Amino acid sequence: MKTLASTTTSKKRLLGFFAVLVTVVAVVAIIGLLISMFGTFVVQGSGQLSWTFLTEAPRNNNTEGGIFPAIFGTTILVLLMTLLGVPVGTATAIYLSEYARQSAAFARAVRFAVNTLAGVPSIVFGLFGVGFFIQFVGGGIDNVTAGAVFGKPALLWASATLAVLTLPVVIVSVEEALRAVPRELREASLALGATKWQTITKVVLPNSVSGILTGSILAVGRGAGEVAAILFVGVVYSLERLPSSVTDQFMHLGYHLYVLSTQSPDVEKTLPLQYATTLVLLGLTFVLNFSAIYVRSRLRRI
Amino acid sequence: MxxxxxxxxxxxxxxxxxxxxxxxxxxxxxxxxxxxxxxxxxETTTLFSPDAQNIPSSSATAEEILTPELYNADALTAEEAHELNIPEVYNPETGTLGEPEPIALGGPELPRSSTKQVAERSVWNRLTDAAWQPVSSDPKFGIMPLLVGTAKTTFLAILLGAPLGILAAMYSAFFAPARVRNVLKPTIELLAGFPSVVIGFFCLTIVATLMQDLLGTEARLNAIVGGIGLSITVIPIVFSIAEESLSAVPKSLREASLALGGTEWQTAYRVMLPAAAPGVFAAVLLGIGRAFGETMIAIMATGNAPMLTAGIADPVRTVAATIGAEMGEVVWGSDHYGVLFLLGTILFVVSFGLNAITELYVKQRLIRKFQGQ
Known part of the structure; x- marks a missing residue:
């Protein structure tokens, strides 16, 4: 009787050991994957990385030289995206956090739309960019002005497409920041006779600047690496000169990597360039992500 | 006053x-x-009116501007592409599909005289063809190979990614000391910060070679490599949402289980996990949504051959990858253009549906469950 009990407990203990072990293995596997990806790109990419690589234009059909136009294009693209997307995202977050009654149908519809938007495949945003921004909005402007300036793929439409794509990222982070502002502050402001709008602009928003910043940085991090959404709305593989207006086309780090690694005539030859481009793109997105995490962790402490 | x-x-x-x-x-x-x-x-409405076929683009420059994207592709022959192991985006001018099955595009074989017959077959008939050969005098827009390819890669991605994500979430939520958890969570979520084009490149260069050495597959790029690539994007999503819902299970459940003599692991697997089941289910659904709509990884790592086969080691072409690969060269307003938007509509409707299920059904159930009704 006693031995039976002890065998079942030891069996149980073994089972318990494996039940925990299997979760540890999963964690180790994921961390291992993360390290191997970082490791590969750092080891393979750092050799090619140099000042000239970052500051020069590509030469000889993109098989030599640097990637400056791609860095430039990506930067301008995400800046324009932020300009277009963050105000809309912030306003939506203000509505959700300050004005909406949580049970209101409209508030629930907005929330549902934001969540849905986050789940739409990025290639669909690309099609939306073609159908709506280029054909409908751009083509519409051209029809009215009798020109042929806006109804074609351009930096502006790519930024607008990415702004829509990153909208949920902005809304979620800003709303989180707004909700972190203590209720007492709002109540104190209202009690002193300030109106709701004054309270929002003078008390709530200044106290959640870091949240808005986090949202913008996260959106930029997401937008900088996004390729599928901009494939047909303005990105090109090579340019004669840097874009000088929002209706120009542009080069992009992610797209550059995609074409170099899949469509260039001599993939082997440009492999070092591909790794270095990847490292630059990764560096950009992770510097942004880390700074967002940092800003957010400071926010949580307040 | x-x-x-x-x-x-x-x-x-x-x-x-x-x-x-x-x-x-x-x-x-x-x-x-x-x-x-x-x-x-x-944009799919061109498919509904018979006389609207091959309307020139609304802006004449659009096509011209889009074409240079396929840099130097016509300098590549199918053989070269094959040798270089390039996951070729098909080339409408030469009608080739580099990797690895040259059957797919039959443009040049068919005589021009078949155009009369072409007009008789509507686009809707063509959608049920067994092959996807959009650039041809008798184009075939069979979406079956694309749907099967998408199903294969998505299935593999979930098979790999969901268990890893859920188990890691269980470790983080139940077994990890608080200090480990605080580091672990943001670390795993870093995986979500990798641009998909980078993951695609990683699969193309590293994973593809590794898997070919391991499994000895015929084609370097295939559904398995694509599935692995997609699972990398699935893991952080499943992990985050599963972790959140596992942590949200009321502490009283855990305490009750422990008080009744259950061990930590029994509590985790038999009390907490079932209690959070709707949330974990939601995590998997959103993972599916992510995997099937992912474009860049699918374009770069699956081999891009729209073949209707059953094997998971065969190259495949997904719905999203087809849009990504072909939209750049298509004539705006043509049937092909319309069908690509139809594929986009399918992607949108499915992702919308998955999200609606998680929002309306799963969340309601979670709330009801935790309020003990």
Whole structure:
């Protein structure tokens, strides 16, 4: 009787050991994957990385030289995206956090739309960019002005497409920041006779600047690496000169990597360039992500 | 006094305007969802009117501007592409598909005289063809190979990614010391920060070689490599949402289980996991949504051959990858263009449906469960 009990407990203990072990293995596997990806790109990419690589234009059909136009294009693209997307995202977050009654149908519809938007495949945003921004909005402007300036793929439409794509990222982070502002502050402001709008602009928003910043940085991090959404709305593989207006086309780090690694005539030859481009793109997105995490962790402490 | 009242009225009106402006801007998200559906679906309307075929693009320059994207592709022959192991995006001019099955595009074989017959077959008939050969005098828009390819890669991605994500979430939520958890969570979520084009490149160069050495597959790029690539994007999503819902299970359940003599692991697997089941289910659903709509990884790592086969070691072409690969060269307003938007509509509707299920069904159930009703 006693031995039976002890065998079942030891069996149980073994089972318990494996039940925990299997979760540890999963964690180790994921961390291992993360390290191997970082490791590969750092080891393979750092050799090619140099000042000239970052500051020069590509030469000889993109098989030599640097990637400056791609860095430039990506930067301008995400800046324009932020300009277009963050105000809309912030306003939506203000509505959700300050004005909406949580049970209101409209508030629930907005929330549902934001969540849905986050789940739409990025290639669909690309099609939306073609159908709506280029054909409908751009083509519409051209029809009215009798020109042929806006109804074609351009930096502006790519930024607008990415702004829509990153909208949920902005809304979620800003709303989180707004909700972190203590209720007492709002109540104190209202009690002193300030109106709701004054309270929002003078008390709530200044106290959640870091949240808005986090949202913008996260959106930029997401937008900088996004390729599928901009494939047909303005990105090109090579340019004669840097874009000088929002209706120009542009080069992009992610797209550059995609074409170099899949469509260039001599993939082997440009492999070092591909790794270095990847490292630059990764560096950009992770510097942004880390700074967002940092800003957010400071926010949580307040 | 009256001046005062006037100012107050002004202020009141300002308040009103501010609130309504905010409300209107907040409706942008709803409007966008609506517009995405309308405008993606609208471009498929060319398929509905028989005489609207091959309308020239509304802006004449558009096509011209889009074509240079396929840099130097016509300098590549199928053989070269094959040797270089390039996951070729098919080339409409030479009608080749580099990797690895040259059967797919039959453009040149068919005599031009078949155009009469072409006109008799509607696009809708073509959608049920067994092959996807969009650039041909008798184009075949069979979406079956694409759907099967998408199903294969998505299935593999979930098979790999969901268990890893859920188990890691269980470790983080139940077994990890608080200090480990605080580091572990953001670390795993870093995986979500990798741009998909980078993951695609990683699969193309590292994973593909590794898997070919391990499994000895015929084609370097295939559904397995694509599935692994997609699972890398699935893991952080499943992990985050599963972790959140596992942590949200009321502590009282855990305490009750432990008080009744259950061990930590029994509590985790038999009490907490079932309690959070709807949330974990939601995590997997959103993972599926991510995997099947992912474009860049699918384009770069699956081999891009729209073949209707059963093997998971065969190259495949997904729905999203087809749009990504072909939209750049298509004639705007053509049947092919319309069919690509139709594929986009399918992607949108499915992702919308998955999200609606998680939002409306799963969350309701979770709330009801935790409120003990």
């Amino acid at each position: 009256s001046k005062h009242r006037f100012a107050a009225a002004q202020r009141h009106r300002g308040e009103h305007i501010a609130e309504w402006t905010i409300r209107i801007v907040a409706s942008t998200s709803i409007l966008t969802i609506f517009l995405i559906f309308v405008f993606v679906f609208r």
